[in-house]
Amino acid sequence: MIGLFFGDNDFPKKILKKIKELNKAYFIIDLSKNKNFKKDNNSYQISIGQFGKIIRLIKEKKCKNVLFAGKINKPIFSKLKLDLKGLYYIPKIIRASKLGDAAILNTIIKVLAKEKIKVVSSIKYNPELTLAKGNYTKLKPNKNDHTFIDKGIKSLLSLNAYNHVQGLVIRNSKIIATETFKGTKKMLHSIKKSNKFYSILIKFPKKKQDLRIDLPTIGLDTLKDCKKVGVVGVILKSKQNIFMDKDKCINYANKNKMFITIK
The missing domain is CATH 3.40.50.20 (Rossmann fold)
Structure with a gap:
């Protein structure tokens, strides 16, 4: 039971x-x-x-x-x-x-x-909804992307233990948006698309988060929102995420020249 x-x-x-x-x-x-x-x-x-x-x-x-x-x-x-x-x-x-x-x-x-x-754990019965470390799309982050991604991850890990932020968007080495209690969708909708630079979404568990609950979640709607505002890549934490509609997301990312990378 x-x-x-x-x-x-x-x-x-x-x-x-x-x-x-x-x-x-x-x-x-x-x-x-x-x-x-x-x-x-x-x-x-x-x-x-x-x-x-x-x-x-x-x-x-x-x-x-x-x-x-x-x-x-x-x-x-x-x-x-x-x-x-x-x-x-x-x-x-x-x-x-x-x-x-x-x-x-x-x-x-x-x-x-x-x-x-x-x-x-919330994924006790659904381990297939998480992803292990690796790149899951044809497109991969380049050397500059990895530099920006490392900066974004460092910023997330510097937050206090009970901060609600699970995600941020980084563009050309600058963090342009952080997630509030309103969630990822609201954060993405707040971004203005740039014709010069693309952006990367990073979603990690909160610092010292109890990994049995409230893991970062993305799905096809997230990728569609990313596409609208010029986010070309999504970074998640290995085995510490919930990835809805995984196959559809990977197909969509490949079709739209986006990358999905698990650190």
């Missing part, structure tokens, strides 16, 4: 499909904005502030392992439904929220750990 804490985007749907193929027993705590899993008979709608109810459900199901996947939006704390355990733990969650989304999830994991509930 696996407990699934599901948020938004397509990643949870991929996990659920694989779990069903494996005939693995599961239940869902649906934390998505639009309640994407409400039609599933094994889905439960529980506020993140109702820790008592969540923990009771997990224990009733005799479940020792849970998994987090998808974008879980920062709750509006004043509107949360709280039970007794929620009242006890919510001050810690609120304090963590000031440090960023990653800190909120890390705090929730600690709460579950106290109840002897283990959080497993």
Whole structure:
């Protein structure tokens, strides 16, 4: 039995499909904005502030392992439904929220750990959605590109542990955009295309990130957004990414003379 804490985007749907193929027993705590899993008979709608109810459900199901996947939006704390355990733990969650989304999830994991509930990697059932080190396209980064890429990676690694930044865009050695809590799409849409220089997107896990949760994710829409603003290359971290529609992305990149490189 696996407990699934599901948020938004397509990643949870991929996990659920694989779990069903494996005939693995599961239940869902649906934390998505639009309640994407409400039609599933094994889905439960529980506020993140109702820790008592969540923990009771997990224990009733005799479940020792849970998994987090998808974008879980920062709750509006004043509107949360709280039970007794929620009242006890919510001050810690609120304090963590000031440090960023990653800190909120890390705090929730600690709460579950106290109840002897283990959080497993979000890619436990879908390792095929990550990529190992290498270049996956016909086009490869050149010597100058590698210099720019190293600078971008160094910048990402210099951020504090709870910064929400997972990505940036570098152009001709200058960082022209960094990801905010609004995500990669908003960052890419903020860029003006240059007729003189091309750009490179770098997405790495946050510094000291818990690699069981919230891994950097890209897919075909990301590459299409990149193409519109003159981003010709995407750099990800080996085995620490979620790559949706991998084959379609590689075909698109080859067709549009883009590179996908895993460091």
